[in-house]
Amino acid sequence: MAATRVPYPRSLAGQLFAMQAVLVAVAVTVCAIFGYVSDGRQAEASARRQATAVARAVADTPAVEQAARGGDPTAELQPYALSVQHDTGVDFVTIMDPHGIRWTHPDPAEIGRRYLGHIAPALHGRTFAETYTGTLGPSVRVITPIRSGARITGLVSAGITVEAITARSRKQLAALIGVAAGALALSGIGTFLVNARLRRHTHGMNARDLHRMHDYHQAALHAVREGLLLLDGEQRIALINDGGRELLGLAGDAVGRHVTALGLPDALTAALLAPEARVDELHLTSERVVVVNTAPVSGGEQRGTMVTLRDHTELQVVMGELDSERGFSRALRAQAHEAANRLHTVVSLVELGRGREAVDFATAELRAAQALTDRVVAAVDEPVLAALLLGKAAQANERGVELVITPDSRLEDGLLPAGLAPRDLVTVLGNLIDNAVDATQGLPAARVEVTVAAHQAPEGLLLRVADTGPGIPSGDTDAVFERGWSTKPAPSGGRGLGLALARQTVTRNGGTLTLTAGPEGGAVFTARLPLIPPPTPPAHATPPAHPARPAPPPLSDAAARPAGGGQV
Numbered sequence: 001m002a003a004t005r006v007p008y009p010r011s012l013a014g015q016l017f018a019m020q021a022v023l024v025a026v027a028v029t030v031c032a033i034f035g036y037v038s039d040g041r042q043a044e045a046s047a048r049r050q051a052t053a054v055a056r057a058v059a060d061t062p063a064v065e066q067a068a069r070g071g072d073p074t075a076e077l078q079p080y081a082l083s084v085q086h087d088t089g090v091d092f093v094t095i096m097d098p099h100g101i102r103w104t105h106p107d108p109a110e111i112g113r114r115y116l117g118h119i120a121p122a123l124h125g126r127t128f129a130e131t132y133t134g135t136l137g138p139s140v141r142v143i144t145p146i147r148s149g150a151r152i153t154g155l156v157s158a159g160i161t162v163e164a165i166t167a168r169s170r171k172q173l174a175a176l177i178g179v180a181a182g183a184l185a186l187s188g189i190g191t192f193l194v195n196a197r198l199r200r201h202t203h204g205m206n207a208r209d210l211h212r213m214h215d216y217h218q219a220a221l222h223a224v225r226e227g228l229l230l231l232d233g234e235q236r237i238a239l240i241n242d243g244g245r246e247l248l249g250l251a252g253d254a255v256g257r258h259v260t261a262l263g264l265p266d267a268l269t270a271a272l273l274a275p276e277a278r279v280d281e282l283h284l285t286s287e288r289v290v291v292v293n294t295a296p297v298s299g300g301e302q303r304g305t306m307v308t309l310r311d312h313t314e315l316q317v318v319m320g321e322l323d324s325e326r327g328f329s330r331a332l333r334a335q336a337h338e339a340a341n342r343l344h345t346v347v348s349l350v351e352l353g354r355g356r357e358a359v360d361f362a363t364a365e366l367r368a369a370q371a372l373t374d375r376v377v378a379a380v381d382e383p384v385l386a387a388l389l390l391g392k393a394a395q396a397n398e399r400g401v402e403l404v405i406t407p408d409s410r411l412e413d414g415l416l417p418a419g420l421a422p423r424d425l426v427t428v429l430g431n432l433i434d435n436a437v438d439a440t441q442g443l444p445a446a447r448v449e450v451t452v453a454a455h456q457a458p459e460g461l462l463l464r465v466a467d468t469g470p471g472i473p474s475g476d477t478d479a480v481f482e483r484g485w486s487t488k489p490a491p492s493g494g495r496g497l498g499l500a501l502a503r504q505t506v507t508r509n510g511g512t513l514t515l516t517a518g519p520e521g522g523a524v525f526t527a528r529l530p531l532i533p534p535p536t537p538p539a540h541a542t543p544p545a546h547p548a549r550p551a552p553p554p555l556s557d558a559a560a561r562p563a564g565g566g567q568v
Helices: 011-061 062-069 073-088 161-200 207-223 242-248 266-273 313-351 355-378 381-397 422-440 498-508
Strands: 092-096 126-135 139-147 151-161 228-232 235-242 278-284 289-298 300-312 401-405 447-455 459-465 514-517 524-528
Touching: 011 073, 011 092, 011 139, 011 151, 062 073, 062 139, 073 092, 073 228, 073 401, 139 161, 139 459, 151 161, 151 401, 207 228, 266 278, 278 498, 300 498, 313 355, 355 381, 381 401, 381 422, 381 514, 422 447, 422 459, 422 498, 422 524, 498 514, 498 524
Parallel strands: 401 447
Antiparallel strands: 092 151, 126 139, 139 151, 228 235, 228 300, 278 289, 289 300, 447 459, 459 524, 514 524
16 A cells, blocks of 8 residues: 655745735635626616616606697607617617506507506606516616696606616626736736745745754754854844854844944954955954954845854963973973083083082082072962963073063962962963063163062052063054054064953953053053952951971072073
């Protein structure tokens, strides 16, 4: 037994077309029936008016009144009645005496016989109409009196047969059917064209397919972690998912707003408004680094722009840490090379019998390395910052730059609040030091210096990095913190991002990052981060005495002394 085939559901456009075609056909049919009934009534009313006009005209004719008083009315009135009947288009004009005996009739055989119909109202002087079946069949007729002064001397009946009225209605019906058919054809063509356009827009899908696609669309839109925006042709947000709101920091009412009204950075706004496609561009928002891709949506005309966003913040931080590790490794390689040279020197002095000089040389190197570590640890108890400063000192000295910590620098361990991540401090201070080292590299040796200050101030944690480089032009004081700004002649994907990341991190933690000119030239970057004040101890409690901090163990020369013997 063959399986019954389930018919495939029609497309939405096909269903709408069928429904609209049925509705149009029903509407035209109803209108045609109403028109036919209305035309029938109008035809009957028109026939009644025509018969009334003819009957009164004949009754008011003086020759008819004279003939009615004469001895042989038929001889004078029959030709006249036939002439009026022919000229006016009525089917009969019957003139009779007050008793209803016909003087005229279209059929001469009926002359002299009694009129078939009612005449009483006319004998009372009234003109009236009725539908009655006479010798010519059913007809609409009007009867009116012939007056001779105050006396009624005769009656006139004029009428049109129902068959003639029906024939007139048929002609009107044919015209009505033609108009209805034309209206139905035009409506069908218009409906087909509209639904063909709808079919193109819905790609031939039915309502079930569209409903399922909407569900999939909503699920995918909210499940994807990447940001997704769709801008219309007027650069307004037509669609945005949860990831896009989070990455751009937008509220729930973003749909319908213009891109320029979102409060995004200028560079990111320009990228979203660009008519051409953008591929893997790095941009900064208030709290994140995002990768932006844009593609125009076109279908013969510019329809809008599709925008995808990816969070690049963590990756950018990891890349910065990786760059630092690479710098550390280069510094360690240089230090290992220098350590090997010094070891060879010590060995050579011993072989030459210069033991005293060998001991003095080795002791001086160890003392310098220990002094380096002591000065850093004495200034900064925070282990993450201490490690960062030691590593940056090694990098700077490898590049011929002296990194100096100011004497008033003091940062106790445990001072940082729980909300201030050590990674954020590394991002801020590391990028500021790297920027300062880059600014001073290549200058004469007497001017190559980077100064770092880190201590607690009344307004919170203060980090200051100053260099002796050429400084920043006054017109670029604000632009220096924008993504892509750099003094390096050769652009690259990572240029101009360090200072922007530093300001973004400081702003995210509720602080400020400012740029001023140094007293002797160069640039001074100052970061201020708010700190949560430590809890006040009870009045009866005695604050514990600070134990003496033990001296840190000595570090090996390769691990602690930067290449070139620079100080920190």
